[in-house]
Amino acid sequence: MEPSPLTYAEAYAASLADPAAFWAEQARQIHWFQEPAQTLSQDENGFYRWFAGGRLNTCYLALDYHVAQGRATQPALHYDSPVTGTKARYTYAELLDLTARFAGGLHDLGVLPGDRVIIYMPNMPEAVVAMLACARLGAVHSVVFGGFAAHELAVRIDDAEPVVVIAAAGGMELDKVIPYKPLLDAAIEQATHKPSHTVICQRPFVRAALVPGRDVDYRELLKAPPADCVAVAATDPLYILYTSGTTGKPKGVVRDNGGHAVALRYSMEAIYGLQPGETIFAGSDIGWAVGHSYIVYAPLIMGATTVLFEGKPVRTPDAGTFWRLAAEYEARVVFTAPTAIRAIKKEDPAGLLTQGHDLSRLRYLFLAGERCDPATYEWAGRVLGVPVIDHWWQTESGWPMLATPVGLAEVPPPRAGSAGHPVPGYAVQILDETGQPVPPTTTGLVAVRLPLPPGCLPTLWHDDERFRRGYLDAFPGYYLSGDGGYQDAEGYFFIMGRVDDVMNVAGHRLSTGEMEELVAAHPAVAECAVLGIACELRGQRPVGLVVLKDGATIAEPQLEQELVALIREKIGAVASFRHALVVPRLPKTRSGKILRKTLRQLADGEAFTIPPTIDDPLILDEIRTRLQARGVGLAFEKR
Ligand code: COA
Ligand code: AMP
Numbered sequence: 001m002e003p004s005p006l007t008y009a010e011a012y013a014a015s016l017a018d019p020a021a022f023w024a025e026q027a028r029q030i031h032w033f034q035e036p037a038q039t040l041s042q043d044e045n046g047f048y049r050w051f052a053g054g055r056l057n058t059c060y061l062a063l064d065y066h067v068a069q070g071r072a073t074q075p076a077l078h079y080d081s082p083v084t085g086t087k088a089r090y091t092y093a094e095l096l097d098l099t100a101r102f103a104g105g106l107h108d109l110g111v112l113p114g115d116r117v118i119i120y121m122p123n124m125p126e127a128v129v130a131m132l133a134c135a136r137l138g139a140v141h142s143v144v145f146g147g148f149a150a151h152e153l154a155v156r157i158d159d160a161e162p163v164v165v166i167a168a169a170g171g172m173e174l175d176k177v178i179p180y181k182p183l184l185d186a187a188i189e190q191a192t193h194k195p196s197h198t199v200i201c202q203r204p205f206v207r208a209a210l211v212p213g214r215d216v217d218y219r220e221l222l223k224a225p226p227a228d229c230v231a232v233a234a235t236d237p238l239y240i241l242y243t244s245g246t247t248g249k250p251k252g253v254v255r256d257n258g259g260h261a262v263a264l265r266y267s268m269e270a271i272y273g274l275q276p277g278e279t280i281f282a283g284s285d286i287g288w289a290v291g292h293s294y295i296v297y298a299p300l301i302m303g304a305t306t307v308l309f310e311g312k313p314v315r316t317p318d319a320g321t322f323w324r325l326a327a328e329y330e331a332r333v334v335f336t337a338p339t340a341i342r343a344i345k346k347e348d349p350a351g352l353l354t355q356g357h358d359l360s361r362l363r364y365l366f367l368a369g370e371r372c373d374p375a376t377y378e379w380a381g382r383v384l385g386v387p388v389i390d391h392w393w394q395t396e397s398g399w400p401m402l403a404t405p406v407g408l409a410e411v412p413p414p415r416a417g418s419a420g421h422p423v424p425g426y427a428v429q430i431l432d433e434t435g436q437p438v439p440p441t442t443t444g445l446v447a448v449r450l451p452l453p454p455g456c457l458p459t460l461w462h463d464d465e466r467f468r469r470g471y472l473d474a475f476p477g478y479y480l481s482g483d484g485g486y487q488d489a490e491g492y493f494f495i496m497g498r499v500d501d502v503m504n505v506a507g508h509r510l511s512t513g514e515m516e517e518l519v520a521a522h523p524a525v526a527e528c529a530v531l532g533i534a535c536e537l538r539g540q541r542p543v544g545l546v547v548l549k550d551g552a553t554i555a556e557p558q559l560e561q562e563l564v565a566l567i568r569e570k571i572g573a574v575a576s577f578r579h580a581l582v583v584p585r586l587p588k589t590r591s592g593k594i595l596r597k598t599l600r601q602l603a604d605g606e607a608f609t610i611p612p613t614i615d616d617p618l619i620l621d622e623i624r625t626r627l628q629a630r631g632v633g634l635a636f637e638k639r
Contacts, residue, residue, distance in 0.1 A: 008411040008421070011270065015424035015453070022424070023050065023454055026266045027258075030301070031065050032056050033231040036258065040451060043235075045464050048451035051258035054234035058257050059103075059136035062300035063096040064229060071303055074277060078329050079125045081310035082317060083172040084205065090125060095132070095300075098125075098222065103133035105221025109164055109197050113138030113230050116162040116240070118195070120153060120180060122146045122171035123310040126201045126218060127286055128296055130166045135238055135257075138230035142240040142252075145287025146171045146180065147508075147574040152250075153187035156242050157195065159252055159461065166199040166218070170206035174315055181208035234258025240461045241289060243395035244511035245470065246501040248518075252461030253395050255292075260398065263425075263455025264298035267399045271391070271423060272333050273363065273407040276303035279329050283309055283322055283336035288508075289395040290368065294335055298399075307331060313340040320353025323384075327357035334362060337369035337507030338376050338390075339539050345376065346537065351383030362386050364406060368393055369507035370539040371495055374416035392419035392495045394481060395509070396457045396471070401426045401448065401481075402493050418492040425453025430487055435475035443486045445499060447478040501596075503532025503540045505576050512542060512596075515577060518570050519544050519563055524552040529586055529594050530577075534604040534634045542567075543603065543632055544580035545623065556582045579632050583623050589613040603627055605635025 006014070015022040020039040027036065037053025066074070072093035079088040090098075111117060117134050119141055121127035127143070134141035142160045144153050146168070157165065165188070170179040181200065188194060200208050201218035210217065238257045242250040268274045280299050284290035286308075299306035307329050313322055313336065322344065326334050345351075365380055365388045372390040381388045391403035402419040404411055414420060422428040427449035430438050438444040450472075456479075460467040474480045482502060485495040498504070501513040515530040526549040532540040544563060548554070554562075560580040567577035587595045590613050601608040602624055610617055631638045 006408060008405060008408040011405075011408050011424045012422065016427055019425065019451060019453065023262060027051060027054075027262045029265050030056070030061055030261050036234055043458075045459070045468075047458055047464070047467070049235050049458055050256070050454040051234035051262070054258050055231040056234060056258060056261065057136065057138070057229035057231055058238050058261055058297065058301075059099060059132045060229040061261050062132060062135070062297065063092060063099060066092045066300075066303045067096050069303070071276075074303075075305045076300060077125060077128060077306050077308055079308045079310070080325060080329075081124070082321065083174070083311050084203070088125065095129070097226070098129045099132045099136060100226030100228075101222045101224055102129050103136040103227035104224030106133055106139070106164065107137060107227045108224050109199075109216065109221070111137055111139050111164055113232060114236070115139045115164075116160040117141050118153075118157060118160060118162040118165040119143045119167075120146065120165060120184060121168040121201065121286070123286055123291070123295070123308050124168060124201070125308060127168070128308060131239075131286070131296055136227060136229050138232040138236065140237045140239055142242065143287050143292065144242070145285060145508075145574075146178070147287070147572045149569055149572040150183045150186035150190060151570045152572065153183060154190035155248075155250065157187060157191040158193050159242070159250075160240055161193045162195050164197045164199060165195045166201070168201045169203050169208035172205065172310070174312065177206050179206050179208070232257055235458070237461075239292065241292060241395055243289075244502055244509045244514065246511060246513040248511070248514040250511075251466065251470070252463065253457045254459055254461050255398055255455070256458055259454030259456070259458075260297070261301055263399050263453060264293055265301050267423075268298050268302040268304065270407040271400055271403050271405045272366065274302065274304055274332060277305070279305040279307065279331045280333045280335065281307035281309070281322075281325050281329060281331040283313060283334065283340055284507075289393070289398055290335065293398055305329070312343075314343045314347050318353060319344040319347035320357065323354045323357040323359060326362050327359055330361045332361060332363045333366060334364075335366040335368070338367050338372040339370065339506045339537065341367065341376050341380050342537055345379050351379070354383055359384060359386075364389055366391055368400070370504045371417075371419070371497065377416040387414055389414045390419050392483075392493070397452070398455045398457070399423075401428060402495070412491070415492055417494060418488070419495050420493065421491060422493070428493060429478070430485065431475060431478065435478070438486075440487050440489045443484060443496065446481045446483045446485045446493075446495060447475060448481065450477055450479060452479055503542065505532070505535075505541055505574070506538040508574050510542070510571070510575055514571065515542055515544070515567060515575065518566055519546065519580070522559070522563060522566065524548055524554045524559060526550070527586060529596055529599060531596060531600045531603060533600055533632075536634070538576060542575060542577045544577070545583050545586060545599065546580055547584070547586060548582055556580075579630065581626050581630055581632065583619075583626055585616060585619050587619045587623070588615050590615050599623065603633030603635060605633065
């Protein structure tokens with residue numbers, strides 16, 4: 001592959017010295033219906049906006065453009081679903097045809113530019129078609145991860161106020177059928193906002209009964225005449241993707257059309273070193289940011305080929321599935337979460353299942369979603385024989401902020417435990433609690449100096465105030481990421497975990513605050529703390545410490561069972577909430593703040609100093625005894 005003419009150092013310096021000039025140059029790589037009037041500007045809120053005045057259509061860039069450029073017969077998407085025993089290949093022309101007709105069907109249902117459409121589907125081609133069809137119409141999609149329960153879906157319906165919800169009749173988790181329709185019906189029942197229509201995609205293994213007048217069959221919509229692309233403003237929203245904040249109300253991260261397309265196009269080449277016509281396999285779910293960006297939009301905008309996988313890294317049918325996919329579809333890049341690699345390693349410690357798969361085309365394994373521990377990093381590199389690249393990003397950014405951008409020349413090589421260096425466009429800095437940059441090797445808060453590059457969230461859906469408060473107010477001139485970390489003396493960044501009430505369970509971002517709200521609502525609970533404790537497989541998992549109300553007599557096993565069921569019902573099984581322990585009190589500072597970090601360190605077996613402000617130091621010993629008795633926490637697990 002031809003390296004980019006720019007070195008990493010040159011590209012990075014240029015991107016910060018004159019962001020507008022740098023991104024104006026990148027914007028020339030995509031097709032505009034109308035060129036932007038301004039590369040970088042500020043809106044009436046003072047929020048930065050990219051490419052104001054420009055008009056384009058993201059679906060056009062992803063499909064029509066490539067068909068027009070001679071890629072009609074190139075595979076755009078390989079669908080591979082061991083859970084349903086299905087494989088299918090869609091060329092650019094075929095994906096365009098389906099998308100244009102489905103867009104026509106949505107249009108006939110009354111979907112207009114700017115309208116919201118919720119998509120509640122697992123990794124299946126119809127979901128990708130639905131996303132692209134919304135983009136085609138200038139409608140704003142919001143994909144809700146299929147593992148979320150009805151309550152989570154209802155919260156998102158009320159916030160996004162969709163005119164239409166498109167859902168699968170169900171999904172398949174290993175060999176377990178998950179019917180989605182009952183969850184959808186319950187969510188609509190719970191929500192205040194009612195969509196005008198729901199579009200149901202039946203599946204061979206689960207069929208849903210349709211409510212006459214409201215529910216429409218997905219395939220009926222494909223009978224409509226094809227719809228053309230609607231030119232939208234670069235600053236118009238393409239999608240909303242909800243992500244966990246520190247409370248029960250998720251944050252609606254907004255992605256615009258123009259900045260997103262430019263940034264993703266750039267990232268494919270500069271970060272992943274991919275060229276049009278090459279294949280990327282992102283082993284994620286379309287319900288997450290990784291799925292949006294690197295299963296759907298970036299590969300298609302690039303004219304590359306994507307692999308849409310419906311299954312798990314293990315047990316579908318075995319821990320060699322990812323390697324089979326990489327070989328079969330000739331992927332140059334595989335992208336997944338470290339937790340998936342840990343799951344594979346657990347089942348195939350010697351990496352024997354790589355054998356028999358031709359991985360000679362694979363160039364890199366990229367990992368994100370949580371910090372990659374050095375043991376997993378070393379193992380993957382050894383087994384695959386290609387560089388492993390841990391890179392850091394968030395739903396908010398939509399594309400990597402720290403990485404080893406392999407498409408640029410003279411990039412410092414990746415290093416175990418580090419997420420690499422700032423990607424061009426991101427002025428990443430480690431700040432202390434007062435907002436001052438800290439010296440190398442000092443841990444602090446990970447922030448990015450404004451303006452954020454194209455592709456990052458311009459705001460939160462219908463909540464400019466929360467955007468300002470949550471990300472910008474702490475340190476004027478910076479975006480605060482919510483992560484903690486440090487930079488070493490050679491400039492490598494290390495992201496060590498969240499500094500807020502957010503945790504990462506098997507690469508899924510969840511709110512401990514939300515779980516606390518739910519646990520605290522149980523009639524027997526006086527107060528509680530939900531901790532994201534270390535987990536060898538999932539990275540983190542939640543554990544509830546519960547103080548009973550005076551006079552409550554419920555036994556711990558019963559309470560635990562009820563709380564586990566409650567979290568499954570309200571958030572979903574993905575939360576992996578399996579333990580609730582009754583404790584006499586919670587450790588607090590004298591001002592009443594629960595010492596969550598100390599509790600977490602205690603459970604994880606990390607050394608900690610007892611904060612001088614603690615009101616009751618003896619309670620830590622009592623909680624240690626409880627954790628030990630239950631075998632909960634890495635420090636106390638019986639192996
Ligand atoms: N729909 C419905 N239920 C789902 C679901 C979905 N899409 N995804 C997970 N669940 C359920 C599972 O069935 C399981 O339910 P159970 O408690 O009844 O058994 C529960 O949620 C926990 O699921 P999970 O954490 O996926 O556990 P697992 O043991 O099935 O698999 C891993 C473990 C590590 C293999 C898996 O979590 C994984 O592949 N993680 C990678 C995630 C990822 O790619 N994240 C994106 C970042 S790039
Ligand atoms: P999400 O918004 O779901 O993508 O989750 C983003 C969060 O995942 C970040 O704020 C980090 O806490 C964590 N994360 C993602 N990638 C990495 C990484 N490479 N290293 C460390 N943490 C990561």
